[in-house]
Amino acid sequence: MTGSGWKEIGLAAGLVILAAFVPLVTDGYWLSIAVTAMMYIALATAWTLFSGPTHYISLATGAFFGIGGYLVATGMSDYDISFWVMAAVAPFVAVVLAAIVGAATLRLSGIYFVIFTLGLAEMIRGLVSWVQNNFLGSRGLYVLTDFTEAHIYWMLLIIAAVVYLIGWLIERSRLGFAMKIIGNDEGVAKHLGINTAAAKVALFMITGYFTALVGVVIAPRYSYIEPNLVFSPELSFLVVIMALLGGTQRLWGPIVGVIPFTLIWETISVSFPNATTFYLGLSFLLIVYFIPNGFVGLVEKLARRRQG
């Protein structure tokens, strides 16, 4: 174990403790922004666990997140199951989906994977809407809990911290090392004895789990759940944008991307509510064109320049 590894996790722990105080010093508007930001931090970090080392752009975030949110709503509304039981169960449905999607697509090249995940998320959204409208009657699903914004914030903070810790552990494990080799040369990785498909599927399942868990925890905030809300393609794109803006080569990259972009996005959604798709596309283009390696890439380039 290197000293910098411990320093990194120590710094992260310090930030988590600091972040835990946010609901104590603010409420109302800024707390609600903080909840949104914490949700994206958890989502973007979970996304990076898989997409960082593999370079596969996943647009399945909305599908996993939706499974979490929709199942918790169905369980609580229709079957009177407690929030906590659904929180324990729903993410595993996403894990199974991730395993199936992974096994079916990860042998293909990256571009097919992008299209497949987008199609999958849209298909699930359509399917769930259709089932609900035709068979369940279009009554709403309610997630009624006693949680305040602060509770939701703290739960998301815990998830984000756990995702970060897991990412940190993976980086130091044989799985993380395998991913690094795969990122360098997948053909070589196979010839060194690495089951590249299994390694990628394993990571995708971890991403799926935590993405769904975020969907579960955020559901009480919406209280009224409908498929179009939680199976959101916009969410999938936002997470990709934020992660790329921060940079996916480092675990902390996405966090640096989420914080400014949450504020930017908040401003855009309030000022131009009818043009969000336009701005979504524009942000995507600007980031990919001007800072393809995100803030992490910029910082490291500056550091190198100073050294050289």
Place this chain on the structure above:
Amino acid sequence: MTKPGRTLLKVQGLTKRFGGLVAVNNMTFDVHEHEVLGLIGPNGSGKTTTMNLISGAFPPSDGSITMNGQRLSGLAAHQIARRGVSRTFQLVRVLPGLSLVDNVVAGAAFGYRKRWGAEAEQFARGLLERIGLGDHMHLPVGSLTYIDQKRLELARALAGEPEVLLLDEWLAGLNPTELQEGIDLIAELRREGRTIILVEHVMDAIRSLCDRCVVMNSGAKIAEGTPRDVLSDPEVIRAYLGDE
């Protein structure tokens, strides 16, 4: 040198078709334990494809490969690596984003005899010393010369302590001094009693290193025997000259 022993690898009726092209045509040969087998032949005769079939880069169209009686053909590359086959590539393929030590650890962590953590790093350093990269241990991979990249790739292939080592033109592209160093290095591996399949064009290397040679032309085996015998075989000479 250890005397060649029992049959380790058995290739039978091995065939690979790429569409209409038969790149490897009904190849049959054995590789004995502790033996350096030269796989030679003119350009495009199917040597690399044969190596790719043995290492599992792609499956054969027909025929079988067994090692110690266990079937390798049909397995995926990572499974074959775990059973003790490692290789270098004709066009050198190092891992540029990893340190030298990690490049070698990569060969140890998932392969045949697995090592991990401090033990693997120590083992990797030892291999790098042996292979002549001891002084370059802390350089970035990108700054290595061509021969040093080839050395690194060889160290990575050795790191899993394979039963069979496949070297695809490991000596190609070296200048005369480097070539002599390279030949010495492989000679040392041979003295250690390793089992090696050597694809090579350099005649001096073939003569001095190989116990036996299998000669390919247009995908098929045209001769087999000691280097001296096959290199004086009229059909082999014709194949090489006809190609030039």
